[in-house]
Amino acid sequence: MATKAKAELPEGASPQQPDAVPEAVPEAVPEAVVVRFAGDSGDGMQLTGGQFTLSTALAGNDLATFPDFPAEIRAPQGTLFGVSAFQINFGSTEIDTAGDAPDVLVAMNPAALKTNVGALKPGGLIIADTGEFNRRNLDKAKYETSPLEDGSLAKWQVLAFDISAQTIEAVKPFGLGNKEALRSKNMWTLGLALWMFDRPREPIHQWLRAKFKARPELADANIAALDAGHAYGETAELSGPLRQTHLPPVPTDPGLYRTITGAEAVSLGLVAGAQLADLPMFFGGYPITPASAILHHLARLKEYHVTTFQAEDEIAAICSAIGASYAGQLGVTSSSGPGIALKGEAMGLAIMTELPLVIVNSQRGGPSTGLPTKTEQSDLYQAVYGRNGDAPMPVIAARSPSDAFECAIEACRIAVEYMTPVMLLTDGYIANAAEPWKVPDPASYAPFPAQFLGAKNDGEHLLPYKRDNKGARPWIKPGTPGLMHRIGGIEKGQGTGHIDYSPDNHQAMTDARRDKVLGVAVPDQDVCIGAATGRLAVVGWGSTYGPIHQAVRRARAKGLEVSHIHVRHIWPMPGNLGDLLRGFEQVLVPEMNTGQFKTVLRDQFLVDARPLNKTSGQPFTIAELEAAIEEALG
Amino acid sequence: MNQMTPITTTLKDWETDQEVRWCPGCGDYAILKAVQRTLPQLGADPANTVFISGIGCSSRFPYYMETYGFHTIHGRAPAVATGVKLANPDLDVWLVTGDGDGLSIGGNHMLHVLRRNVNMQIMLFNNEIYGLTKGQASPTSRIGTRSPSTPVGSFDRPVNPCAFALGAGARFVARGFDVSKHLPDVLIAAHAHQGAAFIEIFQNCIVYNKDVFDGFAAPKGAEDKQLWLKQGEPMLFAGGAQGIALDRDGLCLKVVDVVAKEDGTPDWESAGVIVHDVTNRSIAHMLVEMPFGAFPMALGVLYDDPRPTFETAVAEERAKSTAGKKPDLAKLLGSGQTWTVNADEGHPA
Ligand SMILES: Cc1ncc(C[n+]2csc(CCOP(=O)(O)OP(=O)(O)O)c2C)c(N)n1
Numbered sequence: 001m002a003t004k005a006k007a008e009l010p011e012g013a014s015p016q017q018p019d020a021v022p023e024a025v026p027e028a029v030p031e032a033v034v035v036r037f038a039g040d041s042g043d044g045m046q047l048t049g050g051q052f053t054l055s056t057a058l059a060g061n062d063l064a065t066f067p068d069f070p071a072e073i074r075a076p077q078g079t080l081f082g083v084s085a086f087q088i089n090f091g092s093t094e095i096d097t098a099g100d101a102p103d104v105l106v107a108m109n110p111a112a113l114k115t116n117v118g119a120l121k122p123g124g125l126i127i128a129d130t131g132e133f134n135r136r137n138l139d140k141a142k143y144e145t146s147p148l149e150d151g152s153l154a155k156w157q158v159l160a161f162d163i164s165a166q167t168i169e170a171v172k173p174f175g176l177g178n179k180e181a182l183r184s185k186n187m188w189t190l191g192l193a194l195w196m197f198d199r200p201r202e203p204i205h206q207w208l209r210a211k212f213k214a215r216p217e218l219a220d221a222n223i224a225a226l227d228a229g230h231a232y233g234e235t236a237e238l239s240g241p242l243r244q245t246h247l248p249p250v251p252t253d254p255g256l257y258r259t260i261t262g263a264e265a266v267s268l269g270l271v272a273g274a275q276l277a278d279l280p281m282f283f284g285g286y287p288i289t290p291a292s293a294i295l296h297h298l299a300r301l302k303e304y305h306v307t308t309f310q311a312e313d314e315i316a317a318i319c320s321a322i323g324a325s326y327a328g329q330l331g332v333t334s335s336s337g338p339g340i341a342l343k344g345e346a347m348g349l350a351i352m353t354e355l356p357l358v359i360v361n362s363q364r365g366g367p368s369t370g371l372p373t374k375t376e377q378s379d380l381y382q383a384v385y386g387r388n389g390d391a392p393m394p395v396i397a398a399r400s401p402s403d404a405f406e407c408a409i410e411a412c413r414i415a416v417e418y419m420t421p422v423m424l425l426t427d428g429y430i431a432n433a434a435e436p437w438k439v440p441d442p443a444s445y446a447p448f449p450a451q452f453l454g455a456k457n458d459g460e461h462l463l464p465y466k467r468d469n470k471g472a473r474p475w476i477k478p479g480t481p482g483l484m485h486r487i488g489g490i491e492k493g494q495g496t497g498h499i500d501y502s503p504d505n506h507q508a509m510t511d512a513r514r515d516k517v518l519g520v521a522v523p524d525q526d527v528c529i530g531a532a533t534g535r536l537a538v539v540g541w542g543s544t545y546g547p548i549h550q551a552v553r554r555a556r557a558k559g560l561e562v563s564h565i566h567v568r569h570i571w572p573m574p575g576n577l578g579d580l581l582r583g584f585e586q587v588l589v590p591e592m593n594t595g596q597f598k599t600v601l602r603d604q605f606l607v608d609a610r611p612l613n614k615t616s617g618q619p620f621t622i623a624e625l626e627a628a629i630e631e632a633l634g
Numbered sequence: 635m636n637q638m639t640p641i642t643t644t645l646k647d648w649e650t651d652q653e654v655r656w657c658p659g660c661g662d663y664a665i666l667k668a669v670q671r672t673l674p675q676l677g678a679d680p681a682n683t684v685f686i687s688g689i690g691c692s693s694r695f696p697y698y699m700e701t702y703g704f705h706t707i708h709g710r711a712p713a714v715a716t717g718v719k720l721a722n723p724d725l726d727v728w729l730v731t732g733d734g735d736g737l738s739i740g741g742n743h744m745l746h747v748l749r750r751n752v753n754m755q756i757m758l759f760n761n762e763i764y765g766l767t768k769g770q771a772s773p774t775s776r777i778g779t780r781s782p783s784t785p786v787g788s789f790d791r792p793v794n795p796c797a798f799a800l801g802a803g804a805r806f807v808a809r810g811f812d813v814s815k816h817l818p819d820v821l822i823a824a825h826a827h828q829g830a831a832f833i834e835i836f837q838n839c840i841v842y843n844k845d846v847f848d849g850f851a852a853p854k855g856a857e858d859k860q861l862w863l864k865q866g867e868p869m870l871f872a873g874g875a876q877g878i879a880l881d882r883d884g885l886c887l888k889v890v891d892v893v894a895k896e897d898g899t900p901d902w903e904s905a906g907v908i909v910h911d912v913t914n915r916s917i918a919h920m921l922v923e924m925p926f927g928a929f930p931m932a933l934g935v936l937y938d939d940p941r942p943t944f945e946t947a948v949a950e951e952r953a954k955s956t957a958g959k960k961p962d963l964a965k966l967l968g969s970g971q972t973w974t975v976n977a978d979e980g981h982p983a
Pocket residue numbers: 689690691692693708731732733734735736759761763764765766767772
């Protein structure tokens with residue numbers, strides 16, 4: 001995010017700025033820029049954003065993106081609820097969030113302008129397609145007069161012109177119908193954006209040629225539109241408010257990089273985890289936003305000994321995964337809040353039968369159907385406590401798209417080493433957001449090969465519930481000669497696994513299940529930035545990492561004594577966490593819920609953790625967190 | 635099930651040391667014995683055999699079988715079993731469920747395991763009552779069943795398990811009852827079938843729904859109400875005195891009287907009695923729907939017409955989608971939209 005430089009992009013946006021060539025004056029080059037592409041869901045904004053992201057990565061800028069699309073598949077055209085937006089924050093410094101307020105808003109229609117302009121920075125640039133600002137669309141967006149003409153956009157720069165007409169003109173040679181021609185509007189806009197930030201067009205040309213291999217005329221038309229948008233930039237620069245900005249690349253570790261979304265990272269991490277465990281993976285899933293992407297990714301990775309099974313519901317999805325684990329594979333299931341709720345009883349079965357299982361929860365706004373496409377962190381209680389009986393289960397939370405890769409491997413490791421289900425928490429933000437990722441070397445991870453019992457483990461007898469020094473029982477595959485035994489959800493006798501309801505046995509088994517999970521080896525908690533003691537610790541988990549990190553960084557730059565602690569292991573918690581928190585005068589816990597982690601921290605450590613909550617379906621902004629830090633230390 | 639080297643076992647080899655906890659006189663005992671008697675005949679290997687159940691009296695079954703066993707949660711056994719079969723198709727899986735477990739809470743999973751045609755034997759113990767929870771009406775209870783939850787008699791219409799199975803797309807549907815001496819034959823046929831084999835086993839819950847099947851299953855005098863179906867043989871019952879014929883005008887089945895020929899054998903051809911063809915799906919639909927009373931109870935293998943199993947389809951899909959692909963994790967991680975940062979420059983090349 002822009003920190004020191006003014007991020008108003010077009011030269012002359014602020015009257016105080018000199019009229020000079022921007023690149024010649026270092027102060028005029030922003031450290032980072034936030035661009036939001038917004039249009040109708042049919043306008044291809046996600047595609048535009050995705051390609052702009054790639055060109056940004058290729059230019060060596062650090063970046064973070066956030067797609068924000070409607071819950072409706074095909075919302076009526078031009079409506080306010082049909083607006084789809086894609087925000088990217090990129091710059092020549094470290095970027096952790098998709099940015100608070102955009103510097104540039106591309107609005108493809110009145111509805112896109114209306115729903116997004118409020119977020120735009122004062123003085124920011126609006127690029128609007130006048131071709132779509134007709135009476136019909138203005139009515140649909142509930143505008144009485146055109147905002148482009150009534151002066152209501154006075155605090156921003158407006159560059160309004162007929163992108164639709166420009167696009168039709170550009171693709172004329174290819175003989176497309178009007179409707180098909182207008183489909184290239186997003187490429188025209190992308191061309192303009194590429195010009196604005198001095199990006200090469202060639203990679204996009206290549207991508208378009210590959211994408212439209214079967215219909216070369218469409219490839220040509222789209223390339224023509226892209227080039228026309230680019231050329232328009234040059235012309236507009238001569239006559240209007242538009243200026244080109246070049247953000248120098250961020251110095252980074254050498255190596256191979258790619259962009260990755262959280263859903264991709266979870267999928268790849270699971271594949272890597274299964275390989276490290278030397279196990280085939282079985283993935284049982286049932287479609288639900290935003291978790292489906294993991295099912296879709298894994299369905300294409302069969303050659304990695306992955307079986308994907310689209311079950312009849314979430315209960316069948318987890319039960320089939322438990323069946324596969326029982327039969328000797330690594331069972332994995334994934335869902336989002338409502339589906340996780342359905343899986344609850346079966347999680348208890350996996351806990352009781354002590355079988356490895358990974359459950360991925362891509363959290364979304366709740367309760368019930370809630371906000372399917374928006375993000376929230378409100379399933380923490382559900383993850384830690386949400387089952388019948390004393391049903392302890394390790395829970396880990398990913399902080400960013402790329403961190404989800406590491407967390408997925410960690411979840412597989414704990415599941416296999418401790419014979420337990422493990423829940424991995426991500427959320428709608430992490431699942432959809434993309435960031436650059438330095439591709440890791442799989443050989444750099446320590447393997448944790450699964451062991452299967454091959455012979456009786458107690459002289460003449462088999463003890464299916466005999467525990468090792470970690471408290472884990474042996475994994476016994478059906479089909480193994482001589483080791484026939486029965487397991488199930490009824491309380492099991494210590495060692496033997498026979499049905500046993502006796503009071504002493506249930507006490508002992510409840511304790512053993514608790515001790516096993518509490519004994520999971522969890523690395524000590526570190527401090528992300530700041531001292532290990534002091535006036536204020538901002539303690540986060542999950543996808544609040546980015547905004548907390550930047551807010552703490554800024555506050556410290558102002559001389560405030562604040563540290564950032566970000567917890568991956570939600571359950572069991574790092575052994576040193578209590579002492580660490582007690583070393584601070586104040587503990588502030590920002591969460592996208594009503595204070596769930598705060599409550600768990602208070603319960604576990606009796607510390608006076610204070611909540612900072614947001615449940616609007618949108619991530620925290622850096623400014624919100626900065627303000628909270630200042631208030632706490634004020 | 636899959637072809638394996640036959641193993642020599644006796645009934646004793648299939649018994650566990652666990653105390654059987656059903657009520658004395660419960661029909662479940664007879665089914666347990668029938669299964670333990672059948673498995674040696676199949677040459678089955680205890681180490682390769684898995685019994686998977688849900689919750690209910692019937693679902694305690696796995697604890698009494700000296701095989702691998704998984705007593706899962708209420709209604710979900712078909713889903714667990716599907717995961718087991720996909721992970722290891724070589725295992726010989728027997729599913730044990732009840733009328734509540736398999737058709738109430740687990741009705742959805744039953745539908746899907748049948749339509750997918752996962753290769754396993756599914757034994758549904760139908761006692762027309764919730765046994766384990768002390769006798770409430772179940773989805774197969776007849777209208778008017780008095781129970782703690784229906785004190786003046788149930789009034790919701792029951793489901794017919796075999797009709798449900800056929801409707802769900804089952805390729806094998808059979809019926810038997812707990813104390814029947816023919817039950818092992820039905821189990822053997824189910825085991826021979828490749829795919830989901832659905833067996834409804836009428837079971838006497840002597841505590842909560844005593845003797846409701848006596849009309850055809852009473853120890854004595856009910857044989858005349860049993861229509862045992864055999865492939866290629868005429869549908870005769872009551873010692874050959876009656877048979878099932880097709881009413882071509884009404885497109886339904888009818889009971890016909892059969893007279894004896896001079897040699898004493900029934901002249902079923904003249905009476906129009908149909909010959910059982912296990913692959914005839916239309917007749918199977920009619921057989922499972924025959925109202926008991928006016929008709930005998932159709933028992934044995936009602937329908938058996940295999941189709942490729944789900945596991946083979948999954949394996950074929952895997953072969954197709956992985957053809958020519960070699961797993962290379964390093965390459966996979968580094969795929970997609972990539973760029974390289976060089977050591978000397980510190981920015982993308
Ligand atoms: C989720 C859940 N709901 C309810 C129960 C209680 N319950 C146990 S067995 C059962 C019904 C069993 O009936 P059926 O399947 O016919 O088996 P039977 O005991 O008659 O053999 C019920 C409702 C349960 N164990 N789990």
